[in-house]
Amino acid sequence: MSAPTAPKKRSEVADVDRSLYDFVKSEEGYERFDDGLSEEIVREISAKKDEPQWMLDLRLRSLEIYEKTPMPANWGPSIEGLDMAHISTYVTSGADQATSWEDVPDDIKDTFERLGIPEAERTSLAGVGAQYDSELVYHNMREEVAELGVVYSGIEEALHDGWEDVIREHFMKLVPPTDHKFAALHGAVWSGGSFVYVPAGVTLPYPLQSYFRLNAAGAGQFEHTLIIVEPGADLHFIEGCSAPKYNVANLHAGCVELFVGKGARLRYSTIENWSKNMYNLNTKRARVEEDGTIEWVSGSFGSHVSYLYPSSLLMGARSSCEFTGITFAGGGQDLDTGCKVHLAAPDTRASVATKSISKGGGVSTFRSSVVVTPAAERAKVSVSCQSLMLDDESRSDTIPAMDVRSASAQVGHEATIGRISDDTIAYLMSRGIGEDEARTMVVNGFAEPISKELPLEYAVEMNNLIKLEMEGAIG
């Protein structure tokens, strides 16, 4: 008889289940538009949504702009591997949008359960929207929040539910199709996303969350998020996204437009964990009025290539912006992330703090712009950017631009690039901690200023993602 074996001691890294994000569901029975982009496809998407004529016109104008607009040749990661001729712009399970998880088809429900969305909704959210491929499959909001006059729905539903004038006034006004090539693509084929309206003076007790899951191989997701926070209101909105990994390119070209009214506050948090075959060409922009505040919390972990620079237009006096971001680029990833801030009114304030980590041949680029116009009298800006290199196969670049045209403004900028010191690792190892774990601890500590800005569940998810990325960091 052999001696009983002691239970295997599990390491921190082994505790993380990679299958949490990387699982595939069958597309059998799904409706999938032909790959590529054409006027016929654009018209078909519009027809499916029974849209007003102005929206179809906007789509067609966007398509024209997309076809005429080149990608910039002098900056940014290569997107040579992205061939629109092999991307389907619309895929749907055909399931009706549900307000109860019981009514969501089993395999889709199982997907979101594995991602922890229903549980999060029960414990800590005021409302949830769940998009699967091109369409929303679930949308619900707590009754007491609805009673405050808060609207949280899909854009398509809002268009047909008395909000058409508001949407027409705001839709693609902050991010016009002329902004860049993939903003134009988004304008042509957008589908799904969220519309949020928070009436004046209303504070939501819990965050709202939209989760975007792209299941189909070789497909694109083009959701549009439009949030209007009226004067004096307060909202925390969380966006999550993931996809299984395929051997073909997937595309995400979403668009987020945020309108923050006088004295209002909006916190927009994102944990992005796209699979590493994803081209993430997303555009996010906020316009902030007098005394309003926009807070961005942004974690970029996934995707093969990312272009992501949430931008803040501080148009009202004393409006402010805080941007807190972290980017983790591993092998096969080229993540070009950062932010843009445009200060265009007196006494505006902006604070930017970012961290980036590169390992295993990953490329992380921090890119930012701070523009202080002559109208931004007494504006104050602080930018801090720290990068951590975990090996000598990787790359980390910082490319911050500042354009200051106000004589009374004050702009401060600092950036550092370095590595984990051998002394730190040696010290932790002398306390009995393995090298792998010691490095993970240091990286978690490096990311701590970001994770503390997230709700607990999301901070845990971010730490798990760091552990996943750190797997095999040694040797």
Add this chain to the structure above:
Amino acid sequence: MSALAKTLTGVDAARAQTWNWLAINETTLEVPSVEAPVALDLPRWAEDVRLIAGSAAQAWLDEVSSEPVTGVSTEDEAHSVLAFLGDVEGEELDVSAVSLLCEEGANGDVTLIAAGDAQTTANTCRLVLAEGASATVDILVARPEDAVHVQSFGATLAEDASLALRVWILGATTTTLAIACDLEGARSRFSSELRYLAGAEESIDITYDVRQLGRSTEATINASGVLEGSAAKTLRASIDLVRGCKGSKGSETETVLVAGEGVRNKTLPVILCSEDDVQGDHGATIGSLSSDQMGFLSSRGLSEADIVALAGQAIIDDAASALGDDALAEIVGWTRRARGAEAAAQAADAGALIHGTLCDVNEEA
């Protein structure tokens, strides 16, 4: 010599570029063209020095350069180059090319003074420092209103070589400056101090591109300046910590006092890094004096205008005390014309304090 004007594009381009709508990646420049371009005759060792003014700008610089100056410093005999630009009466265009080789263990120095009345002055300086060599390069731009200065500079450093580059830009309607430095050898070092002063409609456009290739190299770029009136300044400073440069350190800082309602200040401080065992940092402080600083200085009886004038004078005095006698006369002359006799006297005093040289502030330099 000069004829029609020509427009050069892609001048002073940043190696790592960003959004084109910011109009910060590069500049354009209008220069006189020449009827009979010359073929620049360079020594073999100078041909491979990397220059970053842009292909069109460098081609123009090379074809209009007259009387190239070439020097070689040896361990036994240090070579000094002193070049004046713009001081030939009647010339609208004065362009020179300076090449200096410092052989193993040798020292050398170059002083370029662009101060005369010619409409356009320009210079290309190529520097090669062999193992253990060291060099100091000083560049002064003190040009009158409506004048243009174009500067291209490139240096290559071998093991244990060191280069100190000091630049003062006091005046010119347009100044462009493109500085490339390759720290190829282990433990080679580059340090640069840049001081600038611009007012009215003056424009300064500067690009640094430092590549750290050898192990344990060090690069430091410090820039500071005062912008008044409707002056425009762009500084692109790139430090590239190339894979293999283990143990290297790169640092950039900039301090800008914005003191005019029409000022436009652009800064693009870039660090590129493909090596883990390095330290890179950059910092910038741009804008007005803080309320604390203003409060302190006001309590000493200084107005905001006094403080700005003091900051500008400090840059002039720094040049006056750091540069030699030949430059001092030019600085005093420029200061008298641009800022008055009192400021010129102060610059002369600053120079005299260091050099013991008396300079008549009432005479044309």
